[in-house]
Amino acid sequence: MTYKPLKEESIIHYINPKHNYRYERKFTVPDNYKTSRIEATVKKNKYLFREVYHQRQVNNIYFDSAGYNDYFDNVLGVSERKKIRIRWYGETFGVIKNPVLEIKIKKGLVGDKWSYQLTPFTLDNNFTSVRIQKIFKESDIPLPILESTRLVTPSLLNSYSRKYYLSANNKFRITVDFNLVYYGIDKKFNNFNIAPTKDENKIVELKYNIEDDKCAQQISTQFPFRINKNSKYVNGVNTIKQFPQ
Secondary structure (H helix, E strand, C coil): CCCCCCCCCHHHHCCCCCCCCEEEEEEECCCCCCHHHHHHHHHHCCCCCEEEEEEEEEEEEEEECCCCHHHHHHHHCCCEEEEEEEEEECCCCEEECCCEEEEEEEECCEEEEEEEECCCEEECCCCCHHHHHHHHHHCCCCHHHHHHHCCCEEEEEEEEEEEEEECCCCCCEEEEEEEEEEECCCCCCCCCCCCCEEECCCEEEEEEEHHHHHHHHHHHCCCCCEECCCCHHHHHHHHHCCCCC
16 A cells, blocks of 8 residues: 655644544743652642652654744644654764654544654764664654655754652642753754753643543642643753744
8 A cells, every 4th residue: 555645734633543542741840949849739739749760861764845834833822733843862863773763643632642762873973864764764664654754854953851749649740840951953064062052941730531531620729830831942042943932
């Protein structure tokens, strides 16, 4: 069966049988809050959050069209939008052993994420869009998704530390992101020896299934944080590309 390349926006309508829509509520943390104070606030919540897994360094390469359509869809609040990125954990540069292509879909207030394992690659100053397109082709990616990746190029590289917390009833997960840095990334020429741009923001995110929305309000009202639209991709593009907010 032959597929026609998907138009840039039509990936949202690609039929994936594994839909798992959920809420992802983000909170703005005051500048005077250290990570330890955020952690104490999370653990005081009556839903009895406990730290799970271990603190990890998260790395992402974001992709966008030449006109930064995904960026502007986010800034303008388009109800149906997408985000394409490669994610991995651990060291930012060198051999990336377990990269994953992620397609994040947003529909109104809820979102879904599709993940596809990629073959390993090396991220260094020789990184190019041609190289990553080769990786996409060599990986087990559904053809409609693969066609869509041909319409985008690398637009941002970021990295941050993340802590994970889980409620006692196992229905709510909180992540705390800090130590954010942004790197410029180009489809042809890169120099990652240049010091990254630091972002002092700390981002708290509450994640849960649609059916648990009413209970989630009881969690968020106990936080001294304000729910806010906060996209690390948008913040990074604004910083690196100096696009207007």
